[in-house]
Amino acid sequence: MSDTPAVYQFEAHHLWHDTQWRTDTAFGVDSTGRIVASTGASPEYLDGWVLPGMPNLHSHAFQRAMAGLAERRGPGDDSFWTWRETMYGFAERIDPDTLQAIAAQLYVEMLKAGYTQVCEFHYLHHQPDGQPYAQPEAMSLALIEAAREAGIALTLLPVLYMSGGFDGRALSPRQRRFGNSVESYLQLLGNLRKHESHDVRVGVALHSLRAIPEQAWRGVIEHDALKNGPIHIHIAEQIGEVQDCLATRGARPVEWLLDHASVDQRWCLVHATHLTEKETTQLARSGAVAGLCPTTEANLGDGLFPLARYLEAGGVLGVGSDSHISISPVEELRWLEYGQRLSTRHRNVAARHAGDSVGETLWRTALKGGAQAADMPIGAIVAGQRADFIVLDQESPLLAARDSRSVMDSFLFAGNVSPVRHVMAGGKWAVRDAEHRDEARIAARYRMAVTRLADA
Secondary structure, three states: OOOEEEEEEEEEEEEEOOOOOEEEEEEEEEOEEEEEEEOOOOEEEEEEEEEEEEEEEEEEEEHHHHOOOOOOOOOOOOOOOHHHHHHHHHHHHOHHHHHHHHHHHHHHHHHOOOEEEEEEEOOOOOOOOOOOOOOOHHHHHHHHHHHHOOOOOEEEEEEEEEOOOOOOOOOHHHHHOOOOOHHHHHHHHHHOOOOOOOEEOOOEEEOOOOHHHHHHHHHHHHHHHHHHOOEEEOEEEEOHHHHHHHHOOOOOOOOOHHHHHOOOOOEEEOOOOOOOHHHHHHHHOOOOOOEEOOHHHHHHHHHHHHOOHHOOOEEEEEEEEEEEOOOOOHHHHHHHHHHHHHHOOOOOOOOOOOOOOOOHHHHHHHHHHHHHHHOOOOOOOOOOEEEOEEEEOOOOOOHHOOOOOHHHHHHHHOOOOOOOOOOEEEEEEEEOEEEEEEHHHHHHHHHHHHHHHHHH
C-alpha cells in the first residue's frame, strides 16, 4: 500500500470488486495515481456503478483513420489479403505528426467507451521508402505523446518484422517501412525504454511466425535485457496462414510455437482463431493470453475462436479493438458471445455454471487477461493498483430498474448508447459527464489530419 497521502477521497454507492458488487465502499487515490485506503475525510460520492476500466490489448492506431474505407467490393473475392493491400496503401501516407493526431483521437474515443489502457502493436517504424527517420523512434514517440495527451495508459509494443512470408522472401516495397534487423530493433527498444513511466510500458511484439526467422526472434526474446516484460504475436488469424505454416514447417502455427518457444504468462497470442482441440487445451494450459478482437475478426472474415472449450480448459483471454472499426469494449465482448451463439446455436455460452452472469463473466475475464497482457498493475480497484475506473450513469435509461444482479448484463447486452459517465485513468479525470477534458482540440486536429490524408 502506498504511503503517499490521498489526493482524492471517494465513496462509491456500488463498486465492482473481484466477483461482486459492494455498496458504500470508500477508497482513496494518491498523487502517483494509485489506489490507497480511504482516510474518510470529505469523500466525493460516486452515485453510479463503479468498475475497473478495461485494458485494450491490441491496437493499430493508424488504422482508425481508414475505418469504413475498405467496405466496397473489389473485382474478385475480397478477403483479409485484399484488405491488407488497401491498408498498406493507406499506411504509406502516415507520418509522425499524422500518427499522433490519429492516435490521440483514437485514445479519447477509447477512454469515453471505457478503455483505460491500450497495448499498441506498432509496426510503422520508418519512412515509406524504408529509410529511418532522423530520429529512428519518431513514430513510436508520436504514440507515446498521443497517449499522454489523451491520458490513457500505454503498453507500447514495437514490432519486429523482417520477411514477407514463411519462405523467407524479402519485404515488399510496401512493407519496407515496417522492417528492422535484430540489431536495429534492439536499439529501438533501448531508446524507447528511456521513456517508460507509471503510464508507459515498453514490451516486445513479434509480428508473426511468417514475418520473422526463428533465429531472429530467439535472439530478441532471449536477450539479457528482455528477460522480463510482455511478448505479443499475431498468430493463426487466417486459414491461409495455417496452410502456409503446415506446408513449410509441418505444423500449425500455434502448435509450432508451443513446441518451439517457452510460451508462458508473458505471452499474448493475438487472434489465435484457428485452433484444433489439442492446440486450444495446450494454449489454455500455457498461461498465455489469447488476445481476441471480435469486431475486427468479423470485419476481416477471420473466423471464430473456440471460446467454450478454451474457458473450460482454464484459458486466459482479453479483448482489443485492433483495426478500430469499432471502439467499444462492450461491442467486443458482446460479439465474442454472439459469435459463439451463432456457431453453437446455444445461449449464454461464456457463463460456465448455472446462475452465472454472462456480462460479469466476460468483463471479469477480459480484465484479467488484459492486465496480464499489458503488464501493468491494472484491472482491479484495490490498494496499489492504478486508479483506472469508470462510472456508469445510474440515471441512464439503459440501466433503469437494474440491480446488482442485472446491471452488468444490461451494460453489455441492452443497447448501443454508452452509459459511461466518468472515467478516471491513472488518478486523473479523463472524462467527466461523458466529455473528455481535451476533446474539442484533439478532434479538430484529427479532422485536419485526415483531410490532408484524403487530399494526398
